[in-house]
Amino acid sequence: MSGRLSLLILAIISCGGLLAPGARKAGADQPPLDSREHLEEILERPLYQRWRLRQERAERDNFKIDEKYLNKFWEFLQECLEKLFDWLSRRSPRSGLAGGLGSIAGSLKAAGWLALALLAAYLAYLVYKTLRSDQLHRARAKILSREQIRKALETGEALALAGSGWLQEAERLVAEGNFRAVYRALYLALLSGLHTAGKIDFRRNRTNWMYVFFFRGPEGEKESFSRLTALFDEIWYGEKPAPGYSLSQLKDQVARLTRKEIQHA
Amino acid sequence: MSDELAAQLSTVTQKLGQLKEELKKVILGQDGVLEQMLITLLCGGHALLEGVPGTAKTLAVRALAMTLSCQAKRIQFTPDLMPSDILGTNVFNLAANTFELRKGPLFTDLLLADEINRAPAKTQSALLEAMSERHATIDGVRHPLSPVFTVFATQNPIEFEGTYPLPEAQQDRFLLKIKVNYPAEESERAILEAVHRGAPPDRLDPGTLVPLFTVGDLQRLQAALTRVRIEPGILSYVLKIVRATRENEAILVGAGPRGSIFLLTSSKARALLQGRDFVTPDDVLAMVGPVLGHRMTLSAESEIEGAAAEDIMKSILEKLEVPR
Incomplete structure (x- = not known):
């Protein structure tokens, strides 16, 4: 052709x-x-x-797996299964009620092996998850120098600190009287917390409203997140004075949204 | 920001909101197109609308002219169209024994240049010169055009037989290239229902839309654009995006400084349309495609591979950090 x-x-x-x-x-x-x-x-x-x-x-x-190879694979699989059943039937008595029971016993044994394999896979998954979580928390818990924290704040690297770490940073910035940066730290706390809680996937090439759009959580939480994002936009991008929100109010909102992460921390 | 300025901007955004709602009465399912047309007007630029026939391009321009109480004219570009057909010509008046200028359709506020790629290069360049200079030269005499002179040129993306494609340098003069797609199913159903109820499908009767702006209002809106603020980080973001188009291997020629300027101004106009007096990264991202898409020349390899400018732009944006 x-x-x-x-x-x-x-x-x-x-x-x-x-x-x-x-x-x-x-x-x-x-x-x-x-x-x-x-x-x-x-x-x-x-x-x-x-x-x-x-x-x-x-x-x-347009390359596709040739049907010929697919058929060969199915034939091979069929053959293997036949051999397995032959082997199982050879290991059990062949006649009468005893034969029937033997066949059931063989099947149960095979099912047992299968369940054991599944259990092992699940345990391996649990171990992997625990190790990954531990690795993440160890990475989070690492002590950054003041310079590193300042750089992370400037570049908006939300995952440099855990949500709780950013909240502490916000308090320190309040003491310094740098209120614009306080809101930035609070927003980074929110992003970091939501990422850990699995409600957003933090990526440096995404805008704040993309996180709102793809937010995985109840509608009420999405609305709160949306309000906080609009507030951050006004203060950070709009360079407007901080409105009548108290720090504790905002911290509470951030903590509520990132509950899972804050509790863990 | 002073209270007076805040009040002014609030009025502006309120009026722009009313304008959008008014336009949506007759143009259904093309909200994005309407927004980009308004951005073009706010920036004082021109737009190239690309879409298949029957997607309300002409109707949108007429509706816009009606709501802005502007004069609108339309030129259907054909292979035999001459520059004098659009600019106008001096005609000898026997009674007065003098030459009189008979102005062409270019002397208007909004001009719909239908199927611009059907006219030969000579006629295209006469229009493009008027677009950038905002005046027309007839028999060596310069004639100023309307202060809000805006061209909405259209071209069909699928039919190239017997056309004169606009060269890159001429495409660069358009602020935006607006892609006009088919409306969504729900919107198309609403259109059918409206027509079923007796609404004329492609005609706009006088009085259908309420004029909300005057030419003077439009000029004031354009002036308000300078008051929209942009955080330094976002300004750098605009710069990074445009410069990245010059360094990408898939792009032979990236966007020039005009691209950066237009990306900045159109982002500001979008912010104003959204009711904000400051730009966010979302404004910039929304304008990247319409502003930069037609300013890039893809490399031969990319063209052979069938890559689209949008996909390359997407890969560029994926590598850039959003200022936060």
């Missing part, structure tokens, strides 16, 4: 080449080119090259 299309394209390009004004002139004044050279010249043309590359790409994209 691809070969036929290739020939068709070649024919179109060569016809186009003959019909082009330049080609007509050359045909009239000069002897015709050797057909092989002419063909090579056509194959060199960007139009053909572009088509060929596109065709190759399309073929790559």
Whole structure:
């Protein structure tokens, strides 16, 4: 099919080449080119090259596992299962009630093995989860220098500290009288906490409203998050004075939204 | 910000909100297009609308003109259209024994240049010169155009037979390239229901829409744009985005400084339309596609691979940190 299309394209390009004004002139004044050279010249043309590359790409994209191999795999699987059942039936008595019971016992044994394998997989998953959580908390608990915290605050690297860490930083900034930065630290506490609680996925290329849009949580919490985001926008991007919210009020809101993370911390 | 300024901006955003609602009465399911058309007007730029026929492009321009109590004209571009057909020409008056200027359709507030890519380069460049200079030169004499002269040019994205595609340098003169897509199913149903009730499908009877603005109001709105603030981090973000288009391997020619300027001003206009007097990163991201999409020339490899400017832009944005 691809070969036929290739020939068709070649024919179109060569016809186009003959019909082009330049080609007509050359045909009239000069002897015709050797057909092989002419063909090579056509194959060199960007139009053909572009088509060929596109065709190759399309073929790559359309690549599918051959049904023949799929059938072979199913046959192999069937064979393995048959062998397994043969083995199970050989291990149990063949006649009468005893034979039937033996077959049930064999099946139960196989089911037991399967359950054991599943249990082992689940235990492995639990161990992995615990280790990952521990690693995360150890990373969070690492003590950053003042300079590192200041840099994280400036660059908006919310995951540099845990939510509770950012809340402490906010309190320190209050003492310094840097109220604009206080709100920034509070918002970073919110993002860090929500990320740990699994309600958002923090990524540096996302805007605050993207987090609101993709928020995973109850509608009420989403509204609170939306209000806090609008407030942060006003203060940080709008460079407006902090409105009549007290720090403790905002801290409470942040803590409520990130409850899981704060409790854990 | 002073209370007076805050009150002014509040009035502006309130009026813009009313304008959007008024336009939505006749243009259904094209909210994004309407917003981008208003941004074009607020920035004092021009827009290139790209969409298949029958997606209310012409109707949107007429509706806009009606709500702004502006004059609107339409030119259907054809291969035999001459510059004098759009600019106008001097006609000899036998009675007065003098030449009189017969002004072309260019002398208006809003101009709909339908299928701009059907006219030859000579006519296109006459229009594009008027767009950037805001005056028309006829027989060596300069004639100023309306202070709010705005061109909404359209082109069909699927039919290129017998067209003269706009060169990159000329496309760069358009502030935005607005993609007009089919309306959503619900909106299309609402359109059908409206037509069923007797609303004219593609006509706008006088009095259908309430004029809310005058040309003077529009000029004041354009002036209000300078008061929209932008945090230094966001300004750097705009710069980083535009510069990244020049360093990406998939792009042969990235956006120029005009791209940065337009991205900044259109982000400010969007903020104003959203009722804010400050820009957020969301404003910038919303304007990246319409402002920069038509200012980039893709490399031969990207074109062969069939990559779209939108996808490349998306990959650029994924690598950039949002200021926070």
